[in-house]
Amino acid sequence: MRADVLSLTPQGLRCEAGGFHIDPWRPVARAVITHGHADHARPGHGAYLCTPEAAPVLRHRLGDVRIETLEYGLATGIGATRVSLHPAGHVPGSAQVRVESQGAVWVVSGDYKLQDDGLTAPFEPVRCDTFVSECTFGLPVFTWPAQQAVMAEIRAWVEAAAAEGRTPVIAAYSLGKAQRLIAGLADLAPIRTHGAIEATTAVMRAQGLPLPPTEPVTDPKAQRGRLVLAPPAALGSGWLRRFGPVATASASGWMRLRGIRRRRGVERGFVISDHADWPGLNAAIAATGAGTVFVTHGYTGVFRRWLEAQGYDAHILATEFADDDAEEEHDG
Amino acid sequence: MRRFAELFAALDGTTRTGEKVAALAAFFRTAPEPDRVWTIALLSGRRPRRAITATRLREWAAERAGIPLWLFEDAYPVVGDLAETISLVLPPPTQDTQRSLSGWMAELARLGTLEEPARKAAVLDAWDRLAGAERFLFNKLITGGFRMGVSQALMTRALAQATGRDEAELAHRLMGDWDPASTGFAALVLTQDPAADRARPYPFFLAHALDDGPDALGPPADWMAEWKWDGIRAQLIRRGADWHLWSRGAELITERFPDLRPAAMALPPGTVLDGELLAWEGDAPLPFAALQRRIGRRSVPRKLLAEAPAALLAYDLLEWAGADLRARPLSERRQLMEDALASGDRIRPSPALRFDDWAGLAARRQAARTVGAEGLMLKRRAGLYRAGRKRGDWWKWKLDPYSVDAVMIYAQSGHGRRANLFTDFTFAVWEGEALVPFTKAYSGLTDAEFREISAWVRKHTLERFGPVRRVVPELVFEVAFEGIQPSSRHKAGLALRFPRMLRWRRDKPAAEADRIETLRALLSRG
Numbered sequence A: 001m002r003a004d005v006l007s008l009t010p011q012g013l014r015c016e017a018g019g020f021h022i023d024p025w026r027p028v029a030r031a032v033i034t035h036g037h038a039d040h041a042r043p044g045h046g047a048y049l050c051t052p053e054a055a056p057v058l059r060h061r062l063g064d065v066r067i068e069t070l071e072y073g074l075a076t077g078i079g080a081t082r083v084s085l086h087p088a089g090h091v092p093g094s095a096q097v098r099v100e101s102q103g104a105v106w107v108v109s110g111d112y113k114l115q116d117d118g119l120t121a122p123f124e125p126v127r128c129d130t131f132v133s134e135c136t137f138g139l140p141v142f143t144w145p146a147q148q149a150v151m152a153e154i155r156a157w158v159e160a161a162a163a164e165g166r167t168p169v170i171a172a173y174s175l176g177k178a179q180r181l182i183a184g185l186a187d188l189a190p191i192r193t194h195g196a197i198e199a200t201t202a203v204m205r206a207q208g209l210p211l212p213p214t215e216p217v218t219d220p221k222a223q224r225g226r227l228v229l230a231p232p233a234a235l236g237s238g239w240l241r242r243f244g245p246v247a248t249a250s251a252s253g254w255m256r257l258r259g260i261r262r263r264r265g266v267e268r269g270f271v272i273s274d275h276a277d278w279p280g281l282n283a284a285i286a287a288t289g290a291g292t293v294f295v296t297h298g299y300t301g302v303f304r305r306w307l308e309a310q311g312y313d314a315h316i317l318a319t320e321f322a323d324d325d326a327e328e329e330h331d332g
Numbered sequence B: 001m002r003r004f005a006e007l008f009a010a011l012d013g014t015t016r017t018g019e020k021v022a023a024l025a026a027f028f029r030t031a032p033e034p035d036r037v038w039t040i041a042l043l044s045g046r047r048p049r050r051a052i053t054a055t056r057l058r059e060w061a062a063e064r065a066g067i068p069l070w071l072f073e074d075a076y077p078v079v080g081d082l083a084e085t086i087s088l089v090l091p092p093p094t095q096d097t098q099r100s101l102s103g104w105m106a107e108l109a110r111l112g113t114l115e116e117p118a119r120k121a122a123v124l125d126a127w128d129r130l131a132g133a134e135r136f137l138f139n140k141l142i143t144g145g146f147r148m149g150v151s152q153a154l155m156t157r158a159l160a161q162a163t164g165r166d167e168a169e170l171a172h173r174l175m176g177d178w179d180p181a182s183t184g185f186a187a188l189v190l191t192q193d194p195a196a197d198r199a200r201p202y203p204f205f206l207a208h209a210l211d212d213g214p215d216a217l218g219p220p221a222d223w224m225a226e227w228k229w230d231g232i233r234a235q236l237i238r239r240g241a242d243w244h245l246w247s248r249g250a251e252l253i254t255e256r257f258p259d260l261r262p263a264a265m266a267l268p269p270g271t272v273l274d275g276e277l278l279a280w281e282g283d284a285p286l287p288f289a290a291l292q293r294r295i296g297r298r299s300v301p302r303k304l305l306a307e308a309p310a311a312l313l314a315y316d317l318l319e320w321a322g323a324d325l326r327a328r329p330l331s332e333r334r335q336l337m338e339d340a341l342a343s344g345d346r347i348r349p350s351p352a353l354r355f356d357d358w359a360g361l362a363a364r365r366q367a368a369r370t371v372g373a374e375g376l377m378l379k380r381r382a383g384l385y386r387a388g389r390k391r392g393d394w395w396k397w398k399l400d401p402y403s404v405d406a407v408m409i410y411a412q413s414g415h416g417r418r419a420n421l422f423t424d425f426t427f428a429v430w431e432g433e434a435l436v437p438f439t440k441a442y443s444g445l446t447d448a449e450f451r452e453i454s455a456w457v458r459k460h461t462l463e464r465f466g467p468v469r470r471v472v473p474e475l476v477f478e479v480a481f482e483g484i485q486p487s488s489r490h491k492a493g494l495a496l497r498f499p500r501m502l503r504w505r506r507d508k509p510a511a512e513a514d515r516i517e518t519l520r521a522l523l524s525r526g
């Protein structure tokens, strides 16, 4: 990376002129945080800046840390820079970070998606010179079906499982994906939840998100046939065995690939992701008007080459979460 | 095709045998009859030939998707399956179709007769009509790679459930040389056809591996033992005025063994033998490679007939004087067989081995390689000839495989269930100061081990060639194999039979891996 608005340091992505880092992975004095997922919001920083909608989850996950908030679209001066946050559409409260310094504008996407999930403020393209984009699903095999169609598939599957006397259990990340399902399947309320999901959901409900009632699982064998949501790790554990006969599924962009679904050992995959798909990534990048793009988080080598062929000045940003073969380390 | 795609989804979505059988049985009850016949054909290994090369399909798919070929190639190893990659990169269909499975199979046959421009147009049109699983299945069929994760035995069980017919009888009927395009469901499954019956083999009885030795089998006197030959298991049918030779894969291979014809025709009509095809010289079999040269071709040149003359070593007599003997005890079948066959002939009984106790037999097993066998077969004298792989009466007691400790030098990602993991490795042994690659292997480790090795590969890649990575030569594995032959096509000058990883030797540094001399020494023995 050139000596520019942002540069890569061992702590993470740093803005020298502003004296802050964005989503740093080692402790720093001042961190601007795009959203509450563990690979972006880490413990140990001196001060945190995020949107007011992201703050409750950060506090829930990190405990008593110093958090300042900044509303979407409002600019604030940090050091010699102007910083503002803009909806990324990834999970409630998630933001892109716009940094302006000496006339140059950089935007860091964080994680983002273009689909409107009905719960999260939808992605807003921000004009910039340089765009730092995730590309978790940066291959042309990843395209998402419409959310409504997926919800209909889930309803039919839940119904079939219940008719066979099985309890349907869907693996879904506890921040974002779970609430998206809870809201999108309001007609199935109260959906039963694993403790990790219930806790995050309660935090988000308390901050005013329109989430239908849920019911934490206390007696697994009771209410056979009612939909249960659990974090992916719980599916491989003894926790699941206490339910008796189950039908298992996973809700993730990775479910687009049959091999990955089979390897995760679930019977059914629902293709629903909080990340941009291939058309989404391309549309989002085009909409920024940026000439220079840094890619991170995903199939960076392939995606960089593709962007270069499209006429962008494209580079890989080797963040600590980037690994072009990894797929399970990161939320999908 | 929609009905067939639903069946595929149902089978793909469960690991429970009962559910698979139920889904198949429902299909056999309700699907259009031609589709039932095609499904039986596909699930019994009667796949159509590849109609179009994979290279063309990749090019057409990338072109239609509006992406460069290199991008398609980079996505493929992530998906792990060509048919699936194609179906995922293509834009959604803009047209509809009501064509059934059998309709598409006819279309596939037609594709093979077209000139390339017309063929391409037809494939693009199909892609524009099929979505999701249907498009994936079409691609699977067109690339000749169709598999459904259901064994023939399971399919037969479902068919039995759906039709109320006896499972063993169905297994028998479904064998042989029938063409799904011209065979009706009723003719195949429900009504008797004497002409087809005359060439039809019986389902093979298959043995289980004896892992813990024979002590638990009871008195040795209840058992007979014979060599387990390393050839091709086959059934010889002598009925009417003709003879037929079937491989275990239900392939008709009569024309490839004209040198067995005189001995076969000398048998009385109404005779069926189960045995092992071998290339045989004097008193001993030739290495499997000699036989292999004969299998690959439809007709065998005179020179090859002389170099690798065939013999059938008969294990069992299934039919005699037109009567099905399978429900009679082995001792009786065996006696009849030994009376019927001459020991010096091209078709001869596989010798029964005399033994008094298990220890004595174990000693003979150790000598198997000296007679060119790969171990022993143990068969209960009172046992019937059953269909499929059944536990209890037949056991194969193979020799421990050969093995060497070798260094992994290349890794490639796997397919299907193991896409995104590195599972295909190239192994090398030392020749002086250099590592010489001598084999590839891709099975034998647990998923957990493959995951750990995959993480290691990502961190220790020296070079990439497409999906293949050259890695730091550091990890040592015990590689097992069943046989070894000289080969001018391989860098090390030898080729292994059935190589696989036995275990990961975490305890061994690369410098202590085996040397090429170890393999060369095995070569002279085996």
Ligand SMILES: [Zn+2]
Pocket (backbone or CB within 6 Å): A035, A037, A040, A090, A111, A331
């Ligand atoms: Zn995230």
Ligand SMILES: [Zn+2]
Pocket (backbone or CB within 6 Å): A037, A039, A040, A111, A297, A330, A331
């Ligand atoms: Zn992330």
